Amino acid sequence: MFTMKKIMQEAFTPSGLFGLLLSVLLGWFFLNLTFETGFLRGISSYWLSEVDDITQYIAGFNMYFTAPWSFPILAFDDLNYPKGTRATFVDIIPIYAFLLKLFVPDSFYPFNPYGYWIALCFVL
Numbered sequence: 824m825f826t827m828k829k830i831m832q833e834a835f836t837p838s839g840l841f842g843l844l845l846s847v848l849l850g851w852f853f854l855n856l857t858f859e860t861g862f863l864r865g866i867s868s869y870w871l872s873e874v875d876d877i878t879q880y881i882a883g884f885n886m887y888f889t890a891p892w893s894f895p896i897l898a899f900d901d902l903n904y905p906k907g908t909r910a911t912f913v914d915i916i917p918i919y920a921f922l923l924k925l926f927v928p929d930s931f932y933p934f935n936p937y938g939y940w941i942a943l944c945f946v947l
Contacts, residue, residue: 847946854945863942865935876914883913885933888924896921916940 835841854863861867870877883902887910890899897917900907910917923936 850946854942857945858938858941863938865938867938870935870938880914880937881933881935883910884915884920884936887913887915887920888927889929889932 833839859867862869870881872878886901887897887899890901893899893907895909897910897920898907899910902908902913910920919936919940
């Protein structure tokens with residue numbers, strides 16, 4: 824039987840709710856100390872550089888994001904026309920790109936989702 828005392832004791836264990844909130848808070852704190860806001864929003868000079876194929880990742884994501892829906896779900900014809908290609912071959916994060924394509928309106932095009940992805944990874 825659960826009592827209020829037992830629920831409170833479990834909430835304040837490292838694997839409880841308090842531990843989860845503390846780890847998210849520490850991740851957010853470290854994220855804000857490490858990166859500037861422009862980097863996380865995807866508008867800093869790093870994202871505009873041609874270092875480590877960053878611009879290719881962003882271009883590949885935006886091509887997939889604006890392509891019409893097709894089957895298989897991660898396929899699009901904008902690259903390598905007429906056969907097309909898959910999202911995995913343009914170095915985007917496939918599940919993340921699929922969820923953004925599903926839930927983010929087309930009016931956000933063009934945008935850089937990778938700063939938000941880094942923030943999500945640090946917080947999680």
